[in-house]
Amino acid sequence: xxxxxxxxxxxxxxxxxxxxxxxxxxxxxxxxxxxxxxxxxxxxxxxxxxxxxxxxxxxxxxxxxxxxxxxxxxxxxxxxxxxxxxxxxxxxxxxxxxxxxxxxxxxxxxxxxxxxxxxxxxxxxxxxxxxxxxxxxxxxxxxxxxxxxxxxxxxxxxxxxxxxxxxxxxxxxxxxxxxxxxxxxxxxxxxxxxxxxxxxxxxxxxxxxxxxxxxxxxxxxxxxxxxxxxxxxxxxxxxxxxxxxxxxxxxxxxxxxxxxxxxxxxxxxxxxxxxxxxxxxxxxxxxxxxxxxxxxxxxxxxxxxxxxxxxxxxxxxxxxxxxxxxxxxxxxxxxxxxxxxxxxxxxxxxxxxxxxxxxxxxxxxxxxxxxxxxxxxxxxxxxxxxxxxxxxxxxxxxxxxxxxxxxxxxxxxxxxxxxxxxxxxxxxxxxxxxxxxxxxxxxxxxxxxxxxxxxxxxxxxxxx
Amino acid sequence: xxxxxxxxxxxxxxxxxxxxxxxxxxxxxxxxxxxxxxxxxxxxxxxxxxxxxxxxxxxxxxxxxxxxxxxxxxxxxxxxxxxxxxxxxxxxxxxxxxxxxxxxxxxxxxxxxxxxxxxxxxxxxxxxxxxxxxxxxxxxxxxxxxxxxxxxxxxxxxxxxxxxxxxxxxxxxxxxxxxxxxxxxxxxxxxxxxxxxxxxxxxxxxxxxxxxxxxxxxxxxxxxxxxx
Numbered sequence: 001x002x003x004x005x006x007x008x009x010x011x012x013x014x015x016x017x018x019x020x021x022x023x024x025x026x027x028x029x030x031x032x033x034x035x036x037x038x039x040x041x042x043x044x045x046x047x048x049x050x051x052x053x054x055x056x057x058x059x060x061x062x063x064x065x066x067x068x069x070x071x072x073x074x075x076x077x078x079x080x081x082x083x084x085x086x087x088x089x090x091x092x093x094x095x096x097x098x099x100x101x102x103x104x105x106x107x108x109x110x111x112x113x114x115x116x117x118x119x120x121x122x123x124x125x126x127x128x129x130x131x132x133x134x135x136x137x138x139x140x141x142x143x144x145x146x147x148x149x150x151x152x153x154x155x156x157x158x159x160x161x162x163x164x165x166x167x168x169x170x171x172x173x174x175x176x177x178x179x180x181x182x183x184x185x186x187x188x189x190x191x192x193x194x195x196x197x198x199x200x201x202x203x204x205x206x207x208x209x210x211x212x213x214x215x216x217x218x219x220x221x222x223x224x225x226x227x228x229x230x231x232x233x234x235x236x237x238x239x240x241x242x243x244x245x246x247x248x249x250x251x252x253x254x255x256x257x258x259x260x261x262x263x264x265x266x267x268x269x270x271x272x273x274x275x276x277x278x279x280x281x282x283x284x285x286x287x288x289x290x291x292x293x294x295x296x297x298x299x300x301x302x303x304x305x306x307x308x309x310x311x312x313x314x315x316x317x318x319x320x321x322x323x324x325x326x327x328x329x330x331x332x333x334x335x336x337x338x339x340x341x342x343x344x345x346x347x348x349x350x351x352x353x354x355x356x357x358x359x360x361x362x363x364x365x366x367x368x369x370x371x372x373x374x375x376x377x378x379x380x381x382x383x384x385x386x387x388x389x390x391x392x393x394x395x396x397x398x399x400x401x402x403x404x405x406x407x408x409x410x411x412x413x414x415x416x417x418x419x420x421x422x423x424x425x426x427x428x429x430x431x432x433x434x435x436x437x438x439x440x441x442x443x444x445x446x447x448x449x450x451x452x453x454x455x456x457x458x459x460x461x462x463x464x
Numbered sequence: 465x466x467x468x469x470x471x472x473x474x475x476x477x478x479x480x481x482x483x484x485x486x487x488x489x490x491x492x493x494x495x496x497x498x499x500x501x502x503x504x505x506x507x508x509x510x511x512x513x514x515x516x517x518x519x520x521x522x523x524x525x526x527x528x529x530x531x532x533x534x535x536x537x538x539x540x541x542x543x544x545x546x547x548x549x550x551x552x553x554x555x556x557x558x559x560x561x562x563x564x565x566x567x568x569x570x571x572x573x574x575x576x577x578x579x580x581x582x583x584x585x586x587x588x589x590x591x592x593x594x595x596x597x598x599x600x601x602x603x604x605x606x607x608x609x610x611x612x613x614x615x616x617x618x619x620x621x622x623x624x625x626x627x628x629x630x631x632x633x634x635x636x637x638x639x640x641x642x643x644x645x646x647x648x649x650x651x652x653x654x655x656x657x658x659x660x661x662x663x664x665x666x667x668x669x670x671x672x673x674x675x676x677x678x679x680x681x682x683x684x685x686x687x688x689x690x691x692x
Binding site: 024027028031032042043044045046048049051052053054055056057058059061062063064065068069072078084085086090134135136137140153154155156158159160163179180182183184186187190191195211213219220221222224225227228229239244245246247248249250251253254261263264265266267268269270271272273274275276277279280281282283287291293297298300301303304306307310373374 | 466467468470471472474475476477478479481482483484485486500501502503504505507508509510511526581582583584585587588591606607608609614615619620621623624625641642643645646647649650657658659660661662663664665666667668669670671672673674675676678680681682683684
């Protein structure tokens, strides 16, 4: 078992027993579910919209080379510098280089999971730069020195009391545990940071090939300010964010808002096509777009799971996942958690180290049903399991399956097995789940129903 | 080879194998969709009603849900009076706006020092303003959104830095739905897009503390749409 798997199991054991945590997540997600269902019902035809969204992303991802070139060419024609990064390390070097050349003193950042993926903040801090997360939830987890708990709701695991204590400790300012007053503390702190920052870093939700624009979806206005005030703007995005046409957003923006947060449309949906243009009086003088591969082309080469690149990071699959709800976001130990994280992480960080996430699933399919772009998530979990065992077969597992096949295929062996099972079951009871029990991994948390003395088959035979 | 060529070469190599079409799992096929797929978006998105009156009503309903203030007025005179009422209620001391038909006609009534953001301005002065007043490109009934751009609405910061954003609009700017809004953007700007195009849907908001809604996280705490 990999160290990551051991850690996952250990953490999951702790978290599933934490009733306070489960209650907090359940309450938060219950209100999400109500809002989401209301918004879905407002659509005239949600299933058709989903199918169209899936087909549009399919078209984009399966013609990615053409659309990437179109996107980059259009952006460059409006004065944007486009950078291509094959790996996370390259992307970090490019961004640190830009920041260093500008002799920046402070950097303001709006929420970007891609930046979490490549550990951009650590790299910038290591190079001696001060980076402030401007999204409220991201700011809270940054103060706690922990990664976001959820890809859309970064601080959903914290109560207002914990946040108040955090602000008191770190900012020396926490009037009460009223969410509004706590939010205003951050508003005050952040205003001066926007104005003082030399560089603004953002992510992107979509990249429009037709017009060469990036699109950012947010509720707080922090990305708007990050893209308005600093002299230099840098946007980091994965190459899979492409959409072919501007019109596609008429469908994707409301679907992202509905699936992600149960909103008709997110507070600010903003397109950026370049730095300040002639005749404009504010906005950055320079705009850099960093296109990141970081194993995405390897995933693209896996035709069976290529649709994982359709993901728009709405978080809907996390919200409905019974595993996520019980073990919590940090247990995964990954940037992307929940079902999409379980499918994606083995591609980004190695199948053998991260295969345990594909086994930590009941395969209920709630994620697949929730996905607005129809990624076949729970089948991909199964495929990861298959690929993992094909790549590195377990001798014991194979032996066990062979033996079972032999016994199950023979009437005589099967009836002997049934009798033996009935006799042996009471003997197993005292050692059930202890180190003496060979099946303890299974029996520790599960009860096997008592094996009947007489099988249905035998009973039926007697009645003939 | 440059990194751009490396990545594109890997993409082309990967795409040599065909991926299954979406929704084709387990032998289930959805009915074919128009090409391009989103061409039918209008039939799937939330309904907006048939005529202008329906759209006004829907925009108003959405504004209420978004906790935005929407006032449908009858004349420029009414718009001036509405703005004065807002000034008095908010105790405005300083206002910011940009040059444009509506701000030029309406804002002088405020009798306040006006910062203009369509010429070089001091960002600290804008931050100190109580209100940012701008025009817009469209109002979208379907979602209660205001469409602004860096060219039509006084740059990037005016609509998001001051604590109150007031939008001055005319009734023919109200469009029914998102597809209509994107059509308008394409027709209006064709191949000379502004560097920023933003759909503003309600005042700035967050739910990051226990999923409880708080307005004015970073951007405006209040959004007022005046339309005649």
